[in-house]
Structures are given as structure tokens and as C-alpha cells.
Amino acid sequence: MNILFLISNDGGNGVGGHYNSLNQVSIEMAREHNVKIVTLGSSSSPVILSNPNFAKHIKVGKGLKSLFTLNAELKSFVKTFTPDVVHCFDTHSLNRILPISALSKYPVVLNKCGGRNPLQGNYQHADAIVVFSKENQEWFIKNKNYDNKDIFIIPNRVRKLDFLDESQRVEQKDPNKITFVRVSRLGGAYEKTLLDSYNLIEELAKRYPVEFIVIGRIQNKTRFEALTKEAVDRKLPVKFITDERAAKGSDFLYLADFVVGTGRSFMEATSLGIPSLTPVENANYPMLVNKENFDELFSTNFSERNKAETKHVDKNLSNIEELIQDKAKYEAAKKDTLDLFTEFFGTGGIVTKYNAVYDYALKKPVKRFSLIRKNLIYIVKFALGK
Known part of the structure; x- marks a missing residue:
């Protein structure tokens, strides 16, 4: 399976927890699958730059003009690496790729990497959503805007560290x-x-x-x-x-x-x-x-x-x-x-858990216009910098 991971950095240091989570998940998934990571935004992440699966950084802003740039870059990219699944590790990358045609044929998975529950009655949508905590899982399951089958809980997993020499x-x-x-x-x-x-x-x-x-x-x-x-x-x-x-x-x-x-x-x-x-x-x-x-x-x-x-x-x-x-x-x-x-x-079993998410997403018909409609308010706010 070809898995394309996406993550954005729009002005931060690029070393937060979700970058490290993507770093570890991608390394584990690459043991069994073909994996590429593309970073989006003003700069890449030092954590991801050191990942053996890092492919490229696409420097883009948040406006409409940037969508054309991103679409052209990703169209070129998928000519050499055609993903079976696109996996976004933040909502910024999701909002960037949903409106463009380059990745419209592929199912999209979104990770909500911890954090408090959404404050409003709705959140972003994807073909499958992975959460790290029971707290977040319960919010989605109780929310009538989501199909329970789309929600997967996979607690954050980390590689066993060694003490610095x-x-x-x-x-x-x-x-x-x-x-x-x-x-x-x-x-x-x-x-x-x-x-x-x-x-x-x-x-x-x-x-x-x-x-x-x-x-x-x-x-x-x-x-x-x-x-x-x-x-x-x-x-x-x-x-x-x-x-x-x-x-x-x-x-x-x-x-x-x-x-x-x-x-x-x-x-x-x-x-x-x-x-x-x-x-x-x-x-x-x-x-x-x-x-x-x-x-x-x-x-x-x-x-x-x-x-x-x-x-x-x-x-x-x-x-x-x-x-x-x-x-x-x-x-x-x-x-x-x-x-x-x-x-x-520990990372034991993480590949099996994410495989189940991807298998589920691949069996669903790709309905990109439906996803755009469900995420439209977030896409517009993102494009306007709000």
C-alpha cells in the first residue's frame, strides 16, 4: 500500500507533539508499506526532515493563490508516487488538500492528535478519523454529525527511547x-x-x-x-x-x-x-x-x-x-x-491498528464533494486566515 502523510507548519517551530507522533507512526508503517511524507506551509519541521520517509516540502500560504501552487506541486508529485490513502496529521493540511483536484481520487484519513474536545457541536470530517484519547472518542461517538464507524481510537504510541550516550x-x-x-x-x-x-x-x-x-x-x-x-x-x-x-x-x-x-x-x-x-x-x-x-x-x-x-x-x-x-x-x-x-x-501492534483504518477507508466510495460540503466552513476560515 502507498501511504501519503501530510502535515502543515504555518509559523511554528515544527517540533510539537503531532510532528513527533507522525514521525513515529510513519516509521512503523514503513515497515510494511510504501510511505512518503510531504510537509506544507511556511516551513518544514526539523522532526520530519530527519525522517527517512520525508519526500519534500511545499512552501505555500493560506490564500486562494496558494491552492493553485499546491495543486500543481501535488499533481507532479503523484505522477511518481500514487497514494492509495492520504493521511493528514493536522486540520491545516486537510483544509489545504480538500478543495484541490490533485488528491481528489484518494480516501482521506485525519488524525486528531490529542487536545481538548472541540468546543462547538461540530469538527472537521474525513473518510476516517483517528483519535488518541477516550475523551475525544466519546465526543465523536456522542455527536450526531458523525458515523461511529468512521472513528478509530489508537492511543498515541512512542518508540522506546535509549538514554543519550x-x-x-x-x-x-x-x-x-x-x-x-x-x-x-x-x-x-x-x-x-x-x-x-x-x-x-x-x-x-x-x-x-x-x-x-x-x-x-x-x-x-x-x-x-x-x-x-x-x-x-x-x-x-x-x-x-x-x-x-x-x-x-x-x-x-x-x-x-x-x-x-x-x-x-x-x-x-x-x-x-x-x-x-x-x-x-x-x-x-x-x-x-x-x-x-x-x-x-x-x-x-x-x-x-x-x-x-x-x-x-x-x-x-x-x-x-x-x-x-x-x-x-x-x-x-x-x-x-x-x-x-x-x-x-509501546509501538507493538500499531501497524495492525492503522491497517484497519486504511482498509476501512479504502472500502468506502470516495465522495470528495460531500467532504468539502461538511468541511466548507473550516476550509473558508482557513483560506481567510481566521
């Missing part, structure tokens, strides 16, 4: 400190996670030699400066790494005794057996994830929308301190964390 490590771990690590975009996103982590570090620092290392590219300089100022004003032991190395933040996980993660970054940390925490909407500290509270946090994809039972919130700080104080319990937690990764996040 010691010869390549610039930053050195302080053996006398308990190090919490956060990998994230900085400024404008995930601020609750960072501020709650500040709260936790501030509390633990009263009794333990802790430090907090935050790795990520800066998205909003003003917001980032406000966050760094707060850490300084509160005299917190926080260090930021924001240079070009932060584009691959997982390289720094060798520094961590604990990781504060959301979505993909949480899953990557568990692949290394690092005890991991995630934000909770109804608490002021990130929560240490264990087998007792896993299900309630998994349902919202380890995001800032997580909600935990009161009993789990009440036990959270003592659970963290227990691992700091007791080496045997910390080692047991590492094993439990790795077990959770193996069962829920």
Missing part, C-alpha cells in the same frame, strides 16, 4: 540532587504544568536537595520571561535549556530522577522507566502516576485536563516523598513505570 552528554547530572525534568514548548502553552511544578519543587525543597530542569524551545518570549521571573522571584532551583538542542528534548532525560510530562513527553519518559508525573486540573502539584491512578489520567491523554479522585490527590505528595526517601520503592516504581509503557504506549 555518555560521550554526547554536555549537561552532567548532579548525583547529590534529586532532579525533576520537564520537556515542553515554553511560553503560551502548558503554563499550569510549569507553575504546578514550581509549587511542587518549592514544597520539596524545604526537605530535600531538589532541582528542576526545563527543556524546550521558546514560543512566546514575553510569557517565557514572565515564567522565568517567577522562578527567580520565588528563589526556586530551576534551570532552563532553550537552545537548538531543545528541539530534541528527550536527549536530556538522562538527567531525570522524575519527569513531569504531558501527552507524548510523558510516554517517552515511561519508556525509560523514569517515574513520571502529569498535571491534574483539580490539584496544585503534578501527580505521580502509578497503577492506582493510571486509568483516570490515561482517559485525558495525560493532559492539563486530567482530573483525579480526591483520595489520589490527597496521597500524591506522600507518594512522591516515599520514592525520594526509599531507594527500593523508587526502583520498584521504575519497574512499574516500564510495565505501563510496555502495555499501553
